[in-house]
Amino acid sequence: xxxxxxxxxxxxxxxxxxxxxxxxxxxxxxxxxxxxxxxxxxxxxxxxxxxxxxxxxxxxxxxxxxxxxxxxxxxxxxxxxxxxxxxxxxxxxxxxxxxxxxxxxxxxxxxxxxxxxxxxxxxxxxxxxxxxxxxxxxxxxxxxxxxxxxxxxxxxxxxxxxxxxxxxxxxxxxxxxxxxxxxxxxxxxxxxxxxxxxxxxxxxxxxxxxxxxxxxxxxxxxxxxxxxxxxxxxxxxxxxxxxxxxxxxxxxxxxxxxxxxxxxxxxxxxxxxxxxxxxxxxxxxxxxxxxxxxxxxxxxxxxxxxxxxxxxxxxxxxxxxxxxxxxxxxxxxxxxxxxxxxxxxxxxxxxxxxxxxxxxxxxxxxxxxxxxxxxxxxxxxxxxxxxxxxxxxxxxxxxxxxxxxxxxxxxxxxxxxxxxxxxxxxxxxxxxxxxxxxxxxxxxxxxxxxxxxxxxxxxxxxxxxxxxxxxxxxxxxxxxxxxxxxxxxx
Amino acid sequence: xxxxxxxxxxxxxxxxxxxxxxxxxxxxxxxxxxxxxxxxxxxxxxxxxxxxxxxxxxxxxxxxxxxxxxxxxxxxxxxxxxxxxxxxxxxxxxxxxxxxxxxxxxxxxxxxxxxxxxxxxxxxxxxxxxxxxxxxxxxxxxxxxxxxxxxxxxxxxxxxxxxxxxxxxxxxxxxxxxxxxxxxxxxxxxxxxxxxxxxxxxxxxxxxxxxxxxxxxxxxxxxxxxxxxxxxxxxxxxxxxxxxxxxxxxxxxxxxxxxxxxxxxxxxxxxxxxxxxxxxxxxxxxxxxxxxxxxxxxxxxxxxxxxxxxxxxxxxxxxxxxxxxxxxxxxxxxxxxxxxxxxxxxxxxxxxxxxxxxxxxxxxxxxxxxxxxxxxxxxxxxxxxxxxxxxxxxxxxxxxxxxxxxxxxxxxxxxxxxxxxxxxxxxxxxxxxxxxxxxxxxxxxxxxxxxxxxxxxxxxxxxxxxxxxxxxxxxxxxxxxxxxxxxxxxxxxx
Numbered sequence: 001x002x003x004x005x006x007x008x009x010x011x012x013x014x015x016x017x018x019x020x021x022x023x024x025x026x027x028x029x030x031x032x033x034x035x036x037x038x039x040x041x042x043x044x045x046x047x048x049x050x051x052x053x054x055x056x057x058x059x060x061x062x063x064x065x066x067x068x069x070x071x072x073x074x075x076x077x078x079x080x081x082x083x084x085x086x087x088x089x090x091x092x093x094x095x096x097x098x099x100x101x102x103x104x105x106x107x108x109x110x111x112x113x114x115x116x117x118x119x120x121x122x123x124x125x126x127x128x129x130x131x132x133x134x135x136x137x138x139x140x141x142x143x144x145x146x147x148x149x150x151x152x153x154x155x156x157x158x159x160x161x162x163x164x165x166x167x168x169x170x171x172x173x174x175x176x177x178x179x180x181x182x183x184x185x186x187x188x189x190x191x192x193x194x195x196x197x198x199x200x201x202x203x204x205x206x207x208x209x210x211x212x213x214x215x216x217x218x219x220x221x222x223x224x225x226x227x228x229x230x231x232x233x234x235x236x237x238x239x240x241x242x243x244x245x246x247x248x249x250x251x252x253x254x255x256x257x258x259x260x261x262x263x264x265x266x267x268x269x270x271x272x273x274x275x276x277x278x279x280x281x282x283x284x285x286x287x288x289x290x291x292x293x294x295x296x297x298x299x300x301x302x303x304x305x306x307x308x309x310x311x312x313x314x315x316x317x318x319x320x321x322x323x324x325x326x327x328x329x330x331x332x333x334x335x336x337x338x339x340x341x342x343x344x345x346x347x348x349x350x351x352x353x354x355x356x357x358x359x360x361x362x363x364x365x366x367x368x369x370x371x372x373x374x375x376x377x378x379x380x381x382x383x384x385x386x387x388x389x390x391x392x393x394x395x396x397x398x399x400x401x402x403x404x405x406x407x408x409x410x411x412x413x414x415x416x417x418x419x420x421x422x423x424x425x426x427x428x429x430x431x432x433x434x435x436x437x438x439x440x441x442x443x444x445x446x447x448x449x450x451x452x453x454x455x456x457x458x459x460x461x462x463x464x465x466x467x468x469x470x471x472x473x474x475x476x477x478x479x480x481x482x483x484x485x486x487x488x489x490x
Numbered sequence: 491x492x493x494x495x496x497x498x499x500x501x502x503x504x505x506x507x508x509x510x511x512x513x514x515x516x517x518x519x520x521x522x523x524x525x526x527x528x529x530x531x532x533x534x535x536x537x538x539x540x541x542x543x544x545x546x547x548x549x550x551x552x553x554x555x556x557x558x559x560x561x562x563x564x565x566x567x568x569x570x571x572x573x574x575x576x577x578x579x580x581x582x583x584x585x586x587x588x589x590x591x592x593x594x595x596x597x598x599x600x601x602x603x604x605x606x607x608x609x610x611x612x613x614x615x616x617x618x619x620x621x622x623x624x625x626x627x628x629x630x631x632x633x634x635x636x637x638x639x640x641x642x643x644x645x646x647x648x649x650x651x652x653x654x655x656x657x658x659x660x661x662x663x664x665x666x667x668x669x670x671x672x673x674x675x676x677x678x679x680x681x682x683x684x685x686x687x688x689x690x691x692x693x694x695x696x697x698x699x700x701x702x703x704x705x706x707x708x709x710x711x712x713x714x715x716x717x718x719x720x721x722x723x724x725x726x727x728x729x730x731x732x733x734x735x736x737x738x739x740x741x742x743x744x745x746x747x748x749x750x751x752x753x754x755x756x757x758x759x760x761x762x763x764x765x766x767x768x769x770x771x772x773x774x775x776x777x778x779x780x781x782x783x784x785x786x787x788x789x790x791x792x793x794x795x796x797x798x799x800x801x802x803x804x805x806x807x808x809x810x811x812x813x814x815x816x817x818x819x820x821x822x823x824x825x826x827x828x829x830x831x832x833x834x835x836x837x838x839x840x841x842x843x844x845x846x847x848x849x850x851x852x853x854x855x856x857x858x859x860x861x862x863x864x865x866x867x868x869x870x871x872x873x874x875x876x877x878x879x880x881x882x883x884x885x886x887x888x889x890x891x892x893x894x895x896x897x898x899x900x901x902x903x904x905x906x907x908x909x910x911x912x913x914x915x916x917x918x919x920x921x922x923x924x925x926x927x928x929x930x931x932x933x934x935x936x937x938x939x940x941x942x943x944x945x946x947x948x949x950x951x952x953x954x955x956x957x958x959x960x961x962x963x964x965x966x967x968x969x970x971x972x973x974x975x976x977x978x979x980x981x982x983x984x
Contacts, residue, residue, distance in 0.1 A: 089545045102544065109538055111545060210544040214776035243547050244778050322776055325577050328588020329542040333642070344640065348581055371579070371771035380773060 004029040005171040006488075009080060009228040012174055016059070016079045019067055023056040023079035023123075030081050030125055034172050042147045043157075043167040045086050046094050047126030052081070055123045076235060078121030083173035085164050086127040087134050088219065089208040090114050097210050098130040098142035098160075101330045101355035103337055111208020112243065113177060113219045113236040120235045125173055128163030132357045133327065134184055134212045136160050137429040138419065141359045146416055149191060150489040151455055155413035158188030164222045165192035169489060175223040175232055181213045182315055183408070183433020185220035186445035190458025191413035193447045195475070195485060196222045197229045200466050201440035202247040204233075205240030211326040213319035214245075216437040225485050226444070226476040230254040233468060247466070254469050260477040263297030267461075267474075268401030272308035273432055279411045285449030285457040286407045289478070292448075293405065296477055301401055305393040310386045311434040316427060317370045317383035318438070324367030327360065362423065391439040398464040403474060405461055407432050408445055412455035436462050444471040447484040456484075500738070501703045502731040504666055504696050505618075505658035507713075508673060509651050511625065511691040512557045513683045518624040518650035519548030519591065525645050527628060528689050532643035540648035542586030547777050550575075554622060554650035555781065558598050559791050560680045561652055562620045564798055567602030572782050573621075575775040580768045583640065584627035586647055594772045597621035598781070604656075604676070605800050606668040607818070615669055616657040622781075625649040652682070658697070658708065663728035667720055670694050675799045679824045687718050696727050699744070700734040709734070710744040714758055716751045726751040730758050802827055810834065810842035819850050826864050832871040833878075840878050848878060852892055856899045868899055877905040885909070886916045887966055918965040920972065923956075926964065927972050930955045931980070941977065942984050949977065 004026050007015060015021055031049045038044055059079040066074055084090055087097045089107035096102045110118065118124070131141035139147040139162030147162045149155040150170035157166040161178030165188030168176050178185040180198035189196030197220050204219045211217060221232045231254075239248040269290055274283060294300045332338035332351030339350035356364070370379035397404060409429055419426040436443045443462040450456055463471045479485050514524055520539035539546045562569055576594035602617030627647035631640050654673065660666050674685045674692055683691045699711035714730060717723045734744050749758040797805070799821045806817040806827075821827045826849065833845045853874070857864050877898065881891040886909060894908050901908075909915050917923065930952055931938055941948040956969050 087545075095544065097544070105544065107538075107543065107545065109543075109546075207547050208545045211777075242549060244549050245547075245776075321773060324771075325579050325587075325589045325773070328579060328581065329544070329586060331581065331583070331588065333583050334541060334586065335543065344583060368771065371773050373769045373771075376771075376773070 002029040002033065005033050005174075007174065008224045009174055009231055012080055013077070016063060017066075017074070019063070023059040023063065024053060026079065027052045027056040027081060027123065027125070030173065033170075034125070037170055038172060040148060040153060041150060041166050041170055041172070042145050043128055043163045043170065043172050044083070044126045045096060045098070045129050045142075045144050045163065048093060048124065051092075052123050052125055059121070059123070075119070075121030076231070077117060080122045080175070081125050081173055082117060082122040083125050083128050083164055083167045083176035084114060085161050085176070085178045086130050087179055087210045087212070088114055088177055089210070090124050090127065093124070093127055095127065095210065096144070097134070098132040098139075098144060099355070099357065099360065100143045101332075101336050101351070103355075105335050107208070109208060111219070112205035112240045114208060116236045117177075117232065128161070128167050128176060130163055131160035132360050133210065133323070134160040134179055134181055134217075135323070135359050135363055137183070137187055137426055138414070138416075139163060140416065140420055141357055143357055148416070149413045149455075151193060152413065152453065154415055155455065156191065156416050158191030158409075158413060160184040160188075161220075161222065162188045162191075165189055165194055165196070168192070168194045168222045168224065171488065175221060175228055178220050178222050179209055180218050180220045180433075180437065181216045181319060182437050183430045185222060186408050186433050186443055186458070186460050187429065189222055189445040190408040190447070190456065190460075193450075193456030193458070193484070193487065193489070194222050195225055195229055195447070195479075196220060196445040197233055197468065197471070198436065198443045198445075199233060199237060199468055200247075200442040201437075202245050203237050203251075203442070203466060203468065205236075205238075205243040205246050207240055207242040211322070213322045214326060215322060216315075216319055218437070225479050226446070226472045227256050229444070230256060230469075230472045230476075233472075237468075249466055252469050254472055256472060256476045258480065260480050261297050262293060262474060262477055265293075265298040265403065265474060266401040267293050267298045267300045268303035268397055268404045269300060270303050270305045270308065270397070270404055270406055272305050273406040275410070277410060278407070279451065281449075281451040282407055282409070282411060282457050285451075286405070286459050289448035289459045290405050292478060292482065293474070296481065298474075303397045303401055303404065305390075305397060305404075305435065307386065307389045307393050308435055311390055311438055312427060312431055314383045314386045314390065314438060315430070315434040316366065317379050318387065320363040320367030321370045321380050321383075322367065324364045324371065327356075327364055330356070359423070387438050390435055394435070394439045394441055394462070394464075403461045403463050403471060405459060408458045408460045409433070412451045412453070412457055433460070436460075441465060442468045442471060444468075444475050446475050446479065447487070448478075448482075449484060450487075456487075497732070497735055499703055500700045500731075500735045501705075502661050502727075503658045503699050503701060503708055503711075504660040504662075504727065505711075506656045506660065506666060506669060507695045507697065508654045508670070509693040509695075510561075510654065510677055511683050512554050512650040512652060513681065513691075514551055514553045514557065514650055516551055516553070517648040518551050518554050518622070519648055522648065524649050526689065527643065527646040527649075530645055532641070533645060536644045536647070540586065541644055542588070548591060548775075550778060550781065551650060555598075555783075556791060557650075557680070557682050558620065558622050558652050559783070559788060560795060561654070561677065561682055562599030562602065563792055563795055564676050564680050565599075565602035565604055565617045565620065565654070567599035567617060567620055569599045569783060569788060570596055571785070572596065572780045573598045574780050575622075575778045576772045577775050578623075579771045582626070583642055584629050584647070586627065586644060590624060590626065591775055591778070592623035592653075592772075593621035595774075604669065604672060606665065606672045608662075608664050608668045613665065615659045618655045618657050620652060620654050623651050623653060625651050658699075660696075663724045663731065666696050666727045667724040670720060670723055672799070675822050679796055679798060687720070690718070693717075694723055696723070696730075698727055698730045698734065700731055700738065709738075710746050712744065712746065712758075713748045714751055715748060715761065722751055722753055725756065726758055729756065733758065796824060799824075799827075810846070812843065812846055816843075816846045816850055820846060823864055825866060829864070829866045829871060833875055836871060837875045837878060840875070840882060844878065845874075848874065848895075852895050856896060868902075869895070873898055873904050880905055880909065884916060884918065884965055884967075886914055887962070887964075889962055890914050890916070914963060916965050917960060917963050918968050920968065923960070923964055923968050924972050924976070926956050926959050927952075927969070927976050930959060931976060938980065942980060949973065952977070
């Protein structure tokens with residue numbers, strides 16, 4: 001492995017500025033690695049080596065100029081390679097959402113999150129694999145093949161941001177954007193042994209994020225440690241005039257120091273998140289990590305989030321309901337492939353019938369049903385009411401504790417094909433991640449151990465609204481005193 | 491409609507849904523320009539948002555909300571401090587997102603009223619709700635070389651619309667027409683749109699049902715679409731009432747359905763039955779937070795509302811002593827009413843009635859000749875006042891004034907200039923007029939004889955001859971006075 005792809009963001013940024021290596025060398029190192037590994041892992045659906053190298057050369061010129069006469073600030077991410085989940089629009093690059101129905105679609109606009117990072121100097125390496133329209137927990141629902149877990153190629157990387165998590169774990173990108181609708185950043189981060197942030201709903205613009213569940217979707221980041229995540233997060237967060245659901249609150253400049261003293265922190269442990277059937281090593285690793293936080297000075301309290309068990313049914317009514325409308329635009333009329341037919345309806349039926357995958361169709365039908373006349377109150381309406389109760393669970397808990405520590409998934413990465421015939425078993429994978437999306441609260445994920453098969457185990461910290469900084473600080477203290485996040489797959 | 495005797499046993503119950511485009515600069519949820527989609531090149535005002543591209547999001551146009559609030563206030567509605575957008579789901583190629591963003595459970599405003607005037611007097615129509623939504627694109631179906639194509643123009647997709655729904659308070663085609671016209675006047679007054687039905691900026695859909703007079707129960711209703719003029723509206727409702735009454739009298743049932751108006755055949759035809767109706771699966775639009783209206787902003791809009799046609803009509807009657815007809819004609823259009831009031835203000839020496847007569851008579855006539863719309867720029871208020879003032883002073887006579895106004899209208903010149911140019915100034919000089927009178931009497935001895943024999947009506951004829959000789963410039967009062975003096979003199983001599 002080239003030494004360059006081992007560097008974290010701080011290493012990349014400092015090395016570039018000091019002239020220890022050129023941006024071109026850095027980008028080349030990544031593409032060499034992608035070339036040698038990615039036909040096995042399948043993290044990327046699209047790469048743009050030519051474009052990235054062209055930008056790298058521009059960065060090198062800028063850096064040379066700056067080193068001659070260092071004046072003014074350089075863009076904070078100048079020359080930083082970035083992978084982007086294929087549900088986020090990058091101008092000029094195909095955006096398939098892992099679906100055949102968007103095959104060949106090239107958006108003429110950048111997602112706001114992407115745009116802000118490009119303005120900060122980042123270079124997009126390519127687009128990463130995802131479950132079709134982010135619907136899934138394993139990337140097995142991608143129409144372009146499953147992504148393999150770099151820790152064990154027979155295992156799934158988690159999902160739906162499995163491509164981004166695998167890319168970061170396999171050092172095919174130092175940092176990657178993902179999205180989290182029901183756990184899609186945190187769960188793959190956990191399965192691939194990397195760090196991830198799911199910001200507060202409304203903190204990062206959704207403009208240019210191809211919608212799945214609009215009231216749940218959040219753009220997040222996957223990376224090697226909290227410092228890297230914090231840097232990217234603070235650059236892409238903030239109110240966006242193009243997204244009316246973003247909140248106009250100042251984004252703090254997040255400074256993570258060497259302090260590991262957590263004595264002012266109260267950590268809640270929700271009893272509902274430790275359920276029978278959990279893989280014992282997962283539970284043990286989580287309990288150990290919580291103990292570690294306690295050793296750093298944190299006060300640990302048991303809390304209750306009583307409506308946790310309803311998160312799954314509530315999510316699988318609300319997300320599909322929103323999806324059923326969000327995905328109505330894929331009709332073969334304006335973009336994407338169109339399957340012929342004489343009559344208008346034939347075009348609709350054939351295009352959607354043949355180009356959507358089975359999980360997408362399942363959720364469209366679920367959602368359509370939940371919104372139908374006569375069923376709305378019993379399903380969608382009721383789900384919204386219970387969602388409020390779930391939100392209130394968190395509000396009550398955060399009156400007592402500062403953050404909530406919990407497992408991300410009941411198991412480590414499962415085998416490819418293990419759940420494909422049983423959608424319900426697959427849905428159960430999300431049981432610990434869904435509540436944060438339903439409530440809209442932020443969460444970070446980070447590795448806290450490995451099981452006997454050498455598969456990573458992740459833990460999440462959930463925080464109160466807009467308290468991402470606190471989550472970063474606590475997880476950073478954990479990472480300063482542990483080395484799980486430094487381990488790499490062979 | 492033929493008034494049939496048995497119709498009297500039945501009563502029509504009609505509610506009206508109106509879709510009004512908002513004349514904002516940009517669309518409802520994006521910054522695309524609103525263009526006239528009847529003339530603009532197709533798909534020139536389209537962006538990723540209104541084309542429903544993946545990943546884009548709507549942002550509410552504040553100007554559209556403001557216009558919506560204006561209308562809601564004009565209709566005396568209760569404005570909801572917080573309203574919600576919702577998605578109305580259905581598939582159609584002119585609907586790029588596969589859903590229309592509309593309002594459903596909590597609309598912008600509700601419980602309003604509009605007073606209309608019909609041949610039977612005033613009537614209050616209750617407004618159930620006013621809500622904001624976005625328009626769809628437009629499909630054109632063409633046949634080329636034996637193959638049919640559907641072309642999609644998205645210029646109109648995302649243009650802001652207001653939907654205005656009445657309670658079923660209307661009972662006749664005449665009332666429906668009066669409601670529609672009154673509403674149109676208000677839309678124009680409030681600057682919400684041009685009111686041009688041909689261009690589809692107002693789309694009216696009446697829901698018609700009939701029942702036996704005295705019955706409490708509502709009959710099955712049908713909805714009429716494709717109405718692009720007030721005439722079509724009135725005719726279609728009349729037709730539909732009669733059709734339904736006939737069905738009931740024959741012991742048959744009215745089917746709940748949507749019917750289209752066929753202008754050439756003069757009848758409504760079935761388009762879509764209830765069974766084929768969509769389940770729109772409304773749910774709150776997750777991309778838009780609730781629309782919260784700041785009370786201070788509402789108050790600001792309320793203060794900026796113009797005086798509305800009905801109030802203005804009443805004021806014109808009391809303040810200017812106009813009759814109901816003149817007051818109505820002058821207040822239907824805000825631009826006309828403003829013109830009238832400006833003229834009155836500039837000419838306190840003239841009677842408002844005179845000014846009203848000139849506007850409603852001559853000026854309307856001239857405007858009509860060139861296509862209808864009242865354009866105050868053709869004859870600025872100052873010019874009209876100037877003209878009417880010289881008329882009042884007797885510098886010119888009525889006939890000349892009319893000719894001058896027509897000239898002003900086409901040339902844009904002002905009255906004094908035209909009077910000077912053409913030498914149209916009225917002659918009141920006694921001796922000059924006496925000369926013309928003598929000339930006329932001298933040249934027409936036979937008529938003078940007949941007059942002297944007792945046919946006094948000839949005095950009018952002499953008057954006309956004098957005026958003609960004078961080229962219309964003679965002061966008619968002076969002519970009349972001198973003519974009578976000379977005729978009297980002749981009588982004495984005879």
